[in-house]
């Protein structure tokens with residue numbers, strides 16, 4: 001598996017023979033293309049078609065973020081893991097309401113299960129009373145299983161998430177990171193800015209892992225398929241947001257690695273993670289993705305990043321009628 | 333999902349090889365669910381391919397088959413197949429026999445040689461009537477497997493550990 005490269009500085013991205021070069025104020029940096037899977041580009045970079053062709057040939061994905069760190073889009077080199085059988089099966093599962101609902105429900109219930117796991121972990125550790133929230137989540141999860149339509153299901157997942165977010169102030173102790181309410185476009189306070197930023201990291205990471213399998217990221221089940229956008233990565237990311245994103249946020253705040261000074265105000269309103277805060281969060285994010293847990297079936301340690309890829313494989317197996325999809329559930 | 337192919341799958345040497353290793357792999361390969369090429373074992377295979385036996389002709393396409401090496405020795409054609417290790421020697425033998433059979437069907441008599449450069453080992457393979465009957469059966473079974481609607485279930489076997497489908501099967 002190759003590396004993920006975070007480009008925070010500005011300059012020019014070029015191809016030099018078989019190497020990627022970043023040329024900027026801080027000098028030249030050489031990056032071997034063979035060991036690079038994806039690049040997350042935050043800085044102001046110039047690049048040309050020749051460079052994009054080079055990325056396609058080497059299957060390097062480029063994700064772009066704007067000045068405020070908001071996700072802008074991905075350069076997705078054409079699929080290299082092509083299987084007509086898989087695409088047909090995936091489309092069929094998306095078009096068939098029953099089959100689509102079955103998978104969509106698993107994303108919702110799986111996500112809620114992992115939210116509960118995240119809360120249980122903090123209620124044990126911090127001796128915080130979160131039982132009533134956890135109970136409500138169980139109710140939402142059961143309720144989700146009974147729904148017969150995608151939009152109702154989406155509604156429940158939204159409600160569950162709102163309920164789950166009420167635990168955040170209890171876990172972080174509020175203060176300068178008090179959430180009150182989840183706000184997205186744009187985030188209205190620091191914790192919302194942090195959640196939005198890391199959620200988008202989770203989406204692009206999932207996208208890059210789907211790329212290594214045969215399924216098509218444009219065909220989602222819970223999130224509406226819109227062939228111009230990626231949606232399956234949003235579906236799969238639901239499972240991992242509570243265990244990777246949210247737990248990282250709690251840890252960053254509790255250890256005071258991220259503080260109020262790492263945020264700025266946007267000119268059009270809203271709060272964003274500043275350029276000073278970004279490298280701290282990205283470093284912690286990358287470390288978290290690379291940390292490993294033992295996989296019960298593979299019988300070896302796998303990283304969280306690999307777990308995401310394997311979740312995509314599980315979807316692939318489900319649509320091939322090979323093995324019914326069971327979402328990843330954190331054990332503790 | 334409709335399982336029928338409008339054409340029968342290309343019966344290449346790879347499918348014959350996987351047939352001996354794992355039936356599930358046959359299905360996955362035939363449906364284009366190919367393993368990630370990043371896989372280090374595949375990469376190792378390609379490397380051995382490139383760096384050894386470079387005096388002979390390489391990777392020759394013939395019908396549905398691809399030969400690693402082809403050369404002439406005292407008037408007879410010799411077809412060589414390079415393998416990483418002799419661990420899956422049965423599979424290698426069958427694959428090579430399949431090549432010889434393909435050649436024979438096209439009027440070319442040849443003998444085969446299995447090469448294990450890392451172990452400095454080689455083995456001769458001759459096409460017998462018995463092998464041919466066996467191969468005919470194998471072709472039928474491969475077609476039967478690939479027309480199944482879903483892949484045969486994953487079963488843990490000694491090949492799983494180093495298999496490029498390892499993550500897919502056991503995720």
Ligand code: SF4
Nearest residue numbers: 354492495497498501
């Ligand atoms: S991992 Fe095992 S079951 Fe799966 S294809 Fe490979 S050998 Fe077959």
